[in-house]
Amino acid sequence: xxxxxxGESHGPQLTGIVTGVPAGLELDVAELNTALAARQxxxxxxxxxxxxxxxxxxxxxxxxxxxxxxxxxxxxxxxDHAHWSQIMDPTAEATPQNTLRKVERPRPGHADxxxxxxxxxxxxxxxxxxxxxxxxxxxxxxxxxxxxxxxQLGIDLxxxxxxxxxxxxxxxxxxxxxxxxxxxxxxxxxxxxxxEVGAVHDLIDQTKRAGDTVGGIIRVIAENVPAGLGSYVNWxxxxxxxxxxxxxxxxxxxxxxxxxxxTAAQSFGSQVMDPINWDETNHWSRASDHLxxxxxxxxxxxxxxxxxxxxxxPTLYQPLPTADVNTKExxxxxxxxxxxxxxxxxxxxIESVVAIELAKVITDTFDxxxxxxxxxxxxxxxxxxxxx
Ligand code: EPS
Numbered sequence: 248x249x250x251x252x253x254g255e256s257h258g259p260q261l262t263g264i265v266t267g268v269p270a271g272l273e274l275d276v277a278e279l280n281t282a283l284a285a286r287q288x289x290x291x292x293x294x295x296x297x298x299x300x301x302x303x304x305x306x307x308x309x310x311x312x313x314x315x316x317x318x319x320x321x322x323x324x325x326x327d328h329a330h331w332s333q334i335m336d337p338t339a340e341a342t343p344q345n346t347l348r349k350v351e352r353p354r355p356g357h358a359d360x361x362x363x364x365x366x367x368x369x370x371x372x373x374x375x376x377x378x379x380x381x382x383x384x385x386x387x388x389x390x391x392x393x394x395x396x397x398x399q400l401g402i403d404l405x406x407x408x409x410x411x412x413x414x415x416x417x418x419x420x421x422x423x424x425x426x427x428x429x430x431x432x433x434x435x436x437x438x439x440x441x442x443e444v445g446a447v448h449d450l451i452d453q454t455k456r457a458g459d460t461v462g463g464i465i466r467v468i469a470e471n472v473p474a475g476l477g478s479y480v481n482w483x484x485x486x487x488x489x490x491x492x493x494x495x496x497x498x499x500x501x502x503x504x505x506x507x508x509x510t511a512a513q514s515f516g517s518q519v520m521d522p523i524n525w526d527e528t529n530h531w532s533r534a535s536d537h538l539x540x541x542x543x544x545x546x547x548x549x550x551x552x553x554x555x556x557x558x559x560x561p562t563l564y565q566p567l568p569t570a571d572v573n574t575k576e577x578x579x580x581x582x583x584x585x586x587x588x589x590x591x592x593x594x595x596x597i598e599s600v601v602a603i604e605l606a607k608v609i610t611d612t613f614d615x616x617x618x619x620x621x622x623x624x625x626x627x628x629x630x631x632x633x634x635x
Contacts, residue, residue: 248607248615250389256379257331263321263385265392267610268308270316271618272396279303282391282595283323283384289591290435291451291461293584298327303388316616319392323384335376350375351571354580356561363572371572371581380498380589383596390599393606397469399618400625402605404469406598407437408590409554411447411463412454415440422536422550424470437594455587458565462499462557463590467601472540473629474531474548476608485544486608493600494555497593502556506539521549530633548632551605555597560585 248267254260283301307320328335333345350371353359362374394404403424408431410416419439421427431437434444454461477486487505494503511519521533531548539552562585569580609615613624 255376256381291588393602460559469551479543
């Protein structure tokens with residue numbers, strides 16, 4: 248299973264192709280659109296989301312709601328393109344008129360400057376249009392297809408926010424995906440602890456007034472993942488390594504950890520390892536889950552816990568010093584419309600990339616041609632693990 252996306256933030260549309268989804272999966276398109284709407288929401292979003300109304304159009308690989316096993320092609324329109332149709336026109340010749348809104352003052356922390364250097368762009372709009380997090384909408388659509396596939400194999404997952412700026416970070420008391428999913432729907436921050444919501448709203452309001460931005464920490468929990476996915480035998484077959492790469496592939500991510508992560512470094516081994524249990528009901532399990540469901544780069548059957556640290560968004564309404572790429576004069580950075588924080592949408596995106604990696608390893612480990620056969624093979628494998 249793999250995917251590719253194309254499309255600029257203010258271009259006509261986002262396009263995605265995902266290949267390797269088994270045949271025979273009944274797709275709930277309403278659920279796909281609900282996930283896209285959730286990614287658009289959350290406290291701290293800017294005005295762009297008032298323009299967009301993300302809806303997926305399926306243009307390949309699905310017939311009468313059922314996946315065919317062929318590549319699935321998806322489209323999401325950029326409604327804002329109507330305001331940028333000349334500036335982002337793919338075929339018209341460049342004229343002074345349609346190259347207005349040039350970006351020449353790169354924003355520190357954004358891809359602007361290095362992207363311009365690397366691709367020899369003098370108008371940094373050519374960089375920012377693709378480096379924009381707008382493209383993550385398509386990853387949520389593809390992630391939701393994978394989530395629907397995983398559900399057919401008994402695997403569920405959820406992404407949520409555990410910290411915004413300095414607020415939060417308290418231990419999440421549960422690994423129960425259904426309980427977390429219910430709790431985070433009670434507020435507009437996808438946070439489990441409702442008592443933190445008021446303080447986070449205040450923080451985001453103050454940050455916005457100051458023309459500044461704020462980041463945070465996201466957690467994804469996946470449950471009922473069978474043991475033994477990924478492998479210890481080579482560094483590049485470790486599944487935790489693949490999850491880390493997928494997380495770091497999301498805009499603005501600066502850190503990733505599994506389970507206790509960095510706090511494991513300051514604890515003793517006896518406090519970090521998860522004691523092994525065997526009993527008639529659960530067969531093999533662990534007494535705790537500090538290692539976030541991974542031993543030796545393989546799933547161990549406990550809930551997978553992935554944490555991601557997101558930096559504050561680099562576009563600031565009170566911009567930082569930079570230099571004009573053409574005149575070289577010291578200037579303030581370009582100001583583009585932006586969110587104060589995108590931690591809520593990012594939690595959906597991180598959930599999506601984890602879903603994609605899990606769907607990928609499962610369809611690689613077992614025969615991923617047809618959902619029914621995949622279900623049979625996974626059931627036989629789960630039984631074998633229980634009988635071990
Ligand atoms: C983004 C800047 C903003 C965000 C955008 C990401 O876009 P605009 O400049 O058009 O206001 O809204 O995110 C999305 C459009 C989205 O759908 O998430 C950026 O510079 O990364």
